[in-house]
Amino acid sequence: MDMWLGYLTLILQGAWITIQLTVYGCVFALVVAIVAGLGRISRFAAVRWLSVAYVEFFRGTSIFVQLFWAYYVLPLGGLTLTPMQAGVLALGLNVGAYGAEVVRSAIQSVDAGQREAGIALNLTRYQRMRYVIFPQAFAVMLPTFGNNAIELLKGTAIVSLISLSDMTFQAQVVRAQTGNTAIPFLTILVLYFAMSSVISFGVRRLEKRVGRGLEGVRS
């Protein structure tokens, strides 16, 4: 019994790494998504092209390849990352590229009349985006962002392959030490499922809050 308790501690330590990766990755992805998403609809062609290139590149190659590239190839260029940094970088940039498309389409889905009303009220370009358009678009983005966050959580498992001791890595350690496969893997499957349930529950709560007062605005 004591032995299993020890192994459980090991897996829970891994769970903590997984949670950290997910949280940092989500924050980074959110920032990247908003910047690249706004870049996609910029007035300046150069910014638009840069954003398109970023989105297509990171959506077009697999997260696995990006992670290996960040971990093994970047050091050759003089930029050495810890596994954690490489993981957050790759996950954030990958999911951020998917998020950028969500941001773009949500902003474009806001009724043109809102923008015109902003102009009529003499709001600056920044004020229109910050106080009128973005808050409405954000409510549209949230459900998809929730799905993206779950994809990111699932993506963190890949980081075990560059020797970061996340939950999947620890389960492998337990498997190697005990020879038992079913118990460690079932345990982490349940833990992953619990984490993704927490994310989808949290996003649904947030949706209600952000959507408050917008019922009449959207048809």
Add this chain to the structure above:
Amino acid sequence: MDWDWAFVWQILPTLLQGAQITVVATLLGFVLAAVAGLLLAVLRRSPNKLIARPANGFVEFVRGTPLLVQLYFLFYILPGLGLTLPPLAAGVIGLGLHYATYTAEVYRAGIENVPRGQWEAAKACNLTIPQTWLHVIFPQAIFPMIPALANYLIAMFKETPLLSAITVLELMNQARSIANYNYRYLEPITLVGVFFLVISLISVIGIKYLERRFGAGAGRGQALS
């Protein structure tokens, strides 16, 4: 960091072998995802709660957990139950079942888009339930789904590198073993990235075409004429 073309030409044949396995795994996995997804979608619609609930639970659980862990699970657990699969088969099953839970959603949306009147008309014509599905609902539901299914085909293609973790010798695994053997990471891993990027960019064009051809509204009502 200097790019060595001679090395690239030297490793290209090995990488292409890996690419073949990648394509085979993607296609087989997609066939499984397309069939199992349809089954899941129909089970989830069942009026019998004892069927619909477990199907729902399965979909939620598989979608909420990482493919990599599911692959490990299949690969290490099944031999213990007396079913030893070659790595590629385990990989295809894992990939296929994982994406079946996504295609099930596509089918659900497609089926719900068939107007209610079609169900009622089928009933009025005294068609049995299998006849209704086979001759009335599916033929109308399937074409609008094609672009979304193609999207998942590409998503699956990009997930195949995960199979390297369970020792399938696909593209990424070949690249990694070349890299470890020669201690050169730049060329193999970059080439894999380029390979995926090129295929994805081509398929983006393909999907745009499919969307125009089969997407929402296109040719609806003419499909059967």
